[in-house]
Amino acid sequence: MKENKANIAISKATIDRLPIYYRVLKQIQDDGIALTSSDEMGRKIGVSPEQIRKDLSAFGEFGKKGVGYFVQELKRNIGEILGLNKKWNIAIVGLGHLGWSLANYTRFASQGFHVQAMFDIDPEKIGQKINEVEVFHIDSINEMVRSLDIQIGIITVPAGYAQDVATMLIEAGITGIWNFAPVRLDVPANVHVVSExxxxxxxxxxxxxxxxxxxxxxxxxxxxxxxxx
Structure with missing residues (x-):
């Protein structure tokens, strides 16, 4: 895996573009193409070749001048940078329409993310299974997050409940939260929140x-x- 040069700070914009590069490389690979270039990638995703090269250079030297990028190698390296070679366990809190849709999103697993538990307060939903994953009562978050080694919590509850849910997840040991509630969460410095x-x-x-x-x-x-x- 390539390391970023001298551990320099990487901008959020650069990090946010890496999944886009990974996706287009997968598409190119699926088309049976072994070599690509920043120009070709840029045309497919609407990012300038200069920006692509600048983003990648923050993590090391990739490709060969006059040749381009070996698709499989670059995809693997970006995947390692993003941590997609690891297994990340997920819990979804809130089984409304959005939570239910996310629970049924089959592409999570192909990207290294695995839904291990879901939580709600509706008695009719407790005990149900979605794709073999059980819905637990929200009061069991601490126990189940620890026993299932869950690292990421997805919050899909109404705004008024989101902070309480975030606090419960953090107390259970979760340090990554994907928040879909329209509210800013107050979390410790070691907890990373991505809000949608x-x-x-x-x-x-x-x-x-x-x-x-x-x-x-x-x-x-x-x-x-x-x-x-």
């Missing part, structure tokens, strides 16, 4: 569409009517 707020994404989309001149007021009113039904 769908409303922010949609609101940003609304702004760009409105100011691009593509949509007029009548169209926006129709959209509001659709989502309010």
């Amino acid at each position: 707020d769908f409303s922010i994404g949609l609101n940003s989309m609304s702004y760009y569409l409105l100011h691009s001149g593509i949509h007029d007021t009548d169209t926006l009113v129709q959209c509001e009517s659709f989502f309010s039904e």
Whole structure:
């Protein structure tokens, strides 16, 4: 595995682009192509070749000048940088529509992430299984997280409950949280939180569409009517 040069700080933007590079390399590999270039990768994902080379150089020297990148090797190296060669155990807290969808997302395992437990407070859901994984009562988080060696907690509960759930996960020993609740979590410095707020994404989309001149007021009113039904 390549190490980043002199342990320099790597920007979040660079880290966030690595999974995109990994995905496009997998697509290229699936197409039976053994060699690629930053130009070819850039065309496929809309990132400049210069940016790709800069991002990769933060972790070491990859590829050969005048030849390009060996697809399998670069994919393996990026996978190691991202920790995809490890097995990460996951717990999902909140089995509403979103939690249920994530529990049924079959591609987690192919990327090294394995759902080991799910938690809810609904008596009708407790004891059910999704893809052979059991739903436990939320009160058993501490016990089950420790016994199943879970490292990542996914929070899909309403905003008002998210902080309490995060605290329970942290007290159980979890240091990685993927938060889908629209609220900022207060966590210790050693706990890493990645937040997904769908409303922010949609609101940003609304702004760009409105100011691009593509949509007029009548169209926006129709959209509001659709989502309010």
